Amino acid sequence: MTYFREIVLSLWVLSQTTAAYSRALTPLQNAAKAFILPLKASEPSDNPASRAKIELGKQLFFDPRLSKDGTVSCNSCHNVMASGSDNRAVSVGINGQRGGRSAPTVFNAAFLSVQFWDGRAATLEDQAKGPLVNPIEMGMPSHDAVVARLREIDGYSDQFQKVFGGKDPVTIDNLAKAVAVYERTLITPNSAFDRWARGDGGALSASAQRGFSKMNEIGCTSCHSGGGFSGPALPTGTGFYQKFPTFAENDYVKKYDFLGDEGRKNVTKNEADAHMFRVPTLRNVAMTAPYFHNGSVGSLQEAIRVMAKTQLNKNLTTDEVNDIYNLLVSLTGTIPEQTMPKLSQTLGTTVTPQ
Amino acid sequence: MTYFREIVLSLWVLSQTTAAYSRALTPLQNAAKAFILPLKASEPSDNPASRAKIELGKQLFFDPRLSKDGTVSCNSCHNVMASGSDNRAVSVGINGQRGGRSAPTVFNAAFLSVQFWDGRAATLEDQAKGPLVNPIEMGMPSHDAVVARLREIDGYSDQFQKVFGGKDPVTIDNLAKAVAVYERTLITPNSAFDRWARGDGGALSASAQRGFSKMNEIGCTSCHSGGGFSGPALPTGTGFYQKFPTFAENDYVKKYDFLGDEGRKNVTKNEADAHMFRVPTLRNVAMTAPYFHNGSVGSLQEAIRVMAKTQLNKNLTTDEVNDIYNLLVSLTGTIPEQTMPKLSQTLGTTVTPQ
Numbered sequence: 001m002t003y004f005r006e007i008v009l010s011l012w013v014l015s016q017t018t019a020a021y022s023r024a025l026t027p028l029q030n031a032a033k034a035f036i037l038p039l040k041a042s043e044p045s046d047n048p049a050s051r052a053k054i055e056l057g058k059q060l061f062f063d064p065r066l067s068k069d070g071t072v073s074c075n076s077c078h079n080v081m082a083s084g085s086d087n088r089a090v091s092v093g094i095n096g097q098r099g100g101r102s103a104p105t106v107f108n109a110a111f112l113s114v115q116f117w118d119g120r121a122a123t124l125e126d127q128a129k130g131p132l133v134n135p136i137e138m139g140m141p142s143h144d145a146v147v148a149r150l151r152e153i154d155g156y157s158d159q160f161q162k163v164f165g166g167k168d169p170v171t172i173d174n175l176a177k178a179v180a181v182y183e184r185t186l187i188t189p190n191s192a193f194d195r196w197a198r199g200d201g202g203a204l205s206a207s208a209q210r211g212f213s214k215m216n217e218i219g220c221t222s223c224h225s226g227g228g229f230s231g232p233a234l235p236t237g238t239g240f241y242q243k244f245p246t247f248a249e250n251d252y253v254k255k256y257d258f259l260g261d262e263g264r265k266n267v268t269k270n271e272a273d274a275h276m277f278r279v280p281t282l283r284n285v286a287m288t289a290p291y292f293h294n295g296s297v298g299s300l301q302e303a304i305r306v307m308a309k310t311q312l313n314k315n316l317t318t319d320e321v322n323d324i325y326n327l328l329v330s331l332t333g334t335i336p337e338q339t340m341p342k343l344s345q346t347l348g349t350t351v352t353p354q
Numbered sequence: 355m356t357y358f359r360e361i362v363l364s365l366w367v368l369s370q371t372t373a374a375y376s377r378a379l380t381p382l383q384n385a386a387k388a389f390i391l392p393l394k395a396s397e398p399s400d401n402p403a404s405r406a407k408i409e410l411g412k413q414l415f416f417d418p419r420l421s422k423d424g425t426v427s428c429n430s431c432h433n434v435m436a437s438g439s440d441n442r443a444v445s446v447g448i449n450g451q452r453g454g455r456s457a458p459t460v461f462n463a464a465f466l467s468v469q470f471w472d473g474r475a476a477t478l479e480d481q482a483k484g485p486l487v488n489p490i491e492m493g494m495p496s497h498d499a500v501v502a503r504l505r506e507i508d509g510y511s512d513q514f515q516k517v518f519g520g521k522d523p524v525t526i527d528n529l530a531k532a533v534a535v536y537e538r539t540l541i542t543p544n545s546a547f548d549r550w551a552r553g554d555g556g557a558l559s560a561s562a563q564r565g566f567s568k569m570n571e572i573g574c575t576s577c578h579s580g581g582g583f584s585g586p587a588l589p590t591g592t593g594f595y596q597k598f599p600t601f602a603e604n605d606y607v608k609k610y611d612f613l614g615d616e617g618r619k620n621v622t623k624n625e626a627d628a629h630m631f632r633v634p635t636l637r638n639v640a641m642t643a644p645y646f647h648n649g650s651v652g653s654l655q656e657a658i659r660v661m662a663k664t665q666l667n668k669n670l671t672t673d674e675v676n677d678i679y680n681l682l683v684s685l686t687g688t689i690p691e692q693t694m695p696k697l698s699q700t701l702g703t704t705v706t707p708q
Contacts (some may be wrong), residue, residue, distance in 0.1 A: 020505060062355060062435055064433070064440070065441075070440065070441060070442055071430070071440070071442070071443070071446045076425070079418070080694070081416055081694050081695055081696055081697050082696075082697040083381045083699060086424065086425070087424060087705075087706060088423070088424055088425070088704070088706060089706040089708040094450070095450040096450025096451070097376065098452070117513065151465040204500060219650050236451065266693070279514065286699075286701040286702050287699045287701065289702060289703050290703040290708060297706065298703060298708070299701065299702055299703045300701070300702035300703070305438075323703065325408075328702075329701055329702070332701065335696050337693065337694075338693065338694040339691065339692065339693055340435050340692040340693065340694050341435055342435055342436075342689050342692075343435050345436060345437060345641045347641065347654070347683055348640050348653055348679065348683070349654070350441040350442070350641050350643040350644050351441075351651060352442060354442065354443040354644060354649065
């Protein structure tokens with residue numbers, strides 16, 4: 001039945017693609033073609049996907065036992081039943097601790113060339129290892145402790161063996177590979193924007209089309225370009241950064257404390273990287289409030305005004321904000337249909353300290 | 355396709371039932387027939403299930419926005435991808451706060467005639483309303499605040515309207531009804547014990563069969579009777595309670611602080627209810643460590659020794675403990691296959707306070 005669904009999905013995708021080329025496109029639609037979300041992310045040669053690996057990765061993604069006290073999973077902050085994020089300014093880790101930056105959505109993260117707001121991980125595989133041992137996130141004391149925990153849970157060893165083989169397959173690198181392979185399935189196709197850019201002229205309102213024009217005109221899409229509206233496709237590990245705020249002499253910067261975080265400089269210790277942040281995706285941005293690295297802005301309309309001012313030194317009219325808002329709403333894609341994972345259990349005991 | 359699965363499931367259930375009656379049962383199997391888990395829970399006449407109501411209930415069950423800060427859902431403590439519980443001594447609510455008692459599994463809770471350890475809710479519907487406004491659990495200030503939150507989330511109003519109709523369908527009672535209807539689907543059939551009791555003589559090891567005999571012999575099944583191993587089928591709201599500990603003069607009681615919680619007396623203020631607790635289900639007990647109302651006992655073997663001593667004043671041999679352990683492991687059923695819910699979103703803003 002799962003195969004059946006995939007066949008139907010493929011036929012549907014094909015029909016959409018065919019439809020796109022059977023209609024005359026407006027100039028704006030032609031310009032939009034460069035922004036169509038790919039349907040599949042490329043995978044690193046040393047971590048090809050398989051059905052079993054995706055399933056294992058999904059279990060790990062949802063398993064709160066990977067946190068010290070058994071309360072926080074990847075999904076706690078990157079909720080794939082909702083926005084791929086937690087819709088909070090900053091996330092809450094173990095013991096009620098607050099994080100330092102707002103959790104980015106995991107949806108379409110597979111298309112980003114670096115991970116985290118400051119690009120400190122080159123790949124999804126690298127990223128997956130971070131929160132596990134961050135004391136204010138999942139709080140495990142070490143990657144060895146994570147591996148020891150996994151080995152305590154009946155069922156995982158067998159699955160790692162089947163997926164990865166080898167003498168000692170339960171490793172932190174294999175955990176990260178499985179999670180990354182699962183995350184590469186978290187793509188949200190079929191947004192109104194994509195349907196329009198493929199040729200369905202009725203899929204996008206006139207206001208949203210004006211919004212797209214305006215974004216091109218004033219320069220939003222200089223950075224928010226490509227299928228993810230997050231910059232050009234760069235080699236993995238090569239980040240696409242921008243200074244935020246670029247224009248710091250305005251009320252927004254103080255009001256929302258935009259200078260309180262030096263961004264990539266914290267990673268490189270290089271003054272040139274002060275306040276540099278990875279350009280975030282605009283895909284599904286209407287679902288991922290609140291906004292910015294510190295989650296300080298609650299509404300998308302305000303985020304649009306802020307960006308125009310801090311990055312382009314522009315004051316937008318209410319109509320322009322509404323048009324761009326409608327374009328951004330049109331980037332809301334279809335969240336993948338998923339079955340729930342079943343987490344294997346060690347019988348008769350608990351693996352999380354009490 | 356969902357219908358197809360249900361037809362296959364029904365045929366399978368029928369085949370199991372038919373198989374049960376086509377074989378000669380041993381006397382022990384005959385005794386076990388009274389313990390077979392029903393495949394369906396009865397529903398209150400004012401809350402019949404429907405596909406749309408179950409789907410709505412599942413969304414609500416998984417929605418962390420029903421907690422004050424958007425971090426805790428029903429599923430946080432009653433994880434239906436795992437044991438239906440959180441495998442913690444006590445659960446963690448908002449702001450890292452610890453609960454007072456161990457979260458019971460939601461699996462098969464539909465068969466219990468009262469809910470909570472102290473039976474303070476008569477129905478699943480009543481139970482569902484409690485944690486929402488418990489300050490150390492989901493922490494909403496009031497049921498009105500829950501309803502206001504629901505109304506802020508685009509999509510819920512339409513669903514409540516379709517499911518419940520009426521002028522003002524988004525109410526706390528309708529929320530509870532939807533959650534309860536979903537919970538009535540959380541039944542775990544097909545345990546080794548059930549297959550054996552239905553006639554598959556090879557489904558249960560000799561040790562587990564001895565364990566079942568021993569439990570009948572020494573009196574465990576006086577209380578842990580019926581399909582849930584949780585007592586007789588009583589009218590909804592009529593609890594089946596037992597004093598715990600019944601025999602308090604032993605080392606376990608002090609070691610595990612069993613007298614630190616007066617149980618049902620906290621609800622009724624009646625001295626006769628001191629240390630009375632609802633008899634918990636033994637279904638899936640091997641998955642739900644740690645044990646007892648305070649989660650103080652980490653292993654099932656120890657829990658068996660404790661129960662024999664505190665409730666029956668018996669000291670079991672190692673072999674007897676192992677036999678009963680194997681019987682309890684055989685009560686591990688099949689967790690339902692489920693699709694993930696998709697939580698509706700209010701675009702461009704967040705509904706949880708930051």
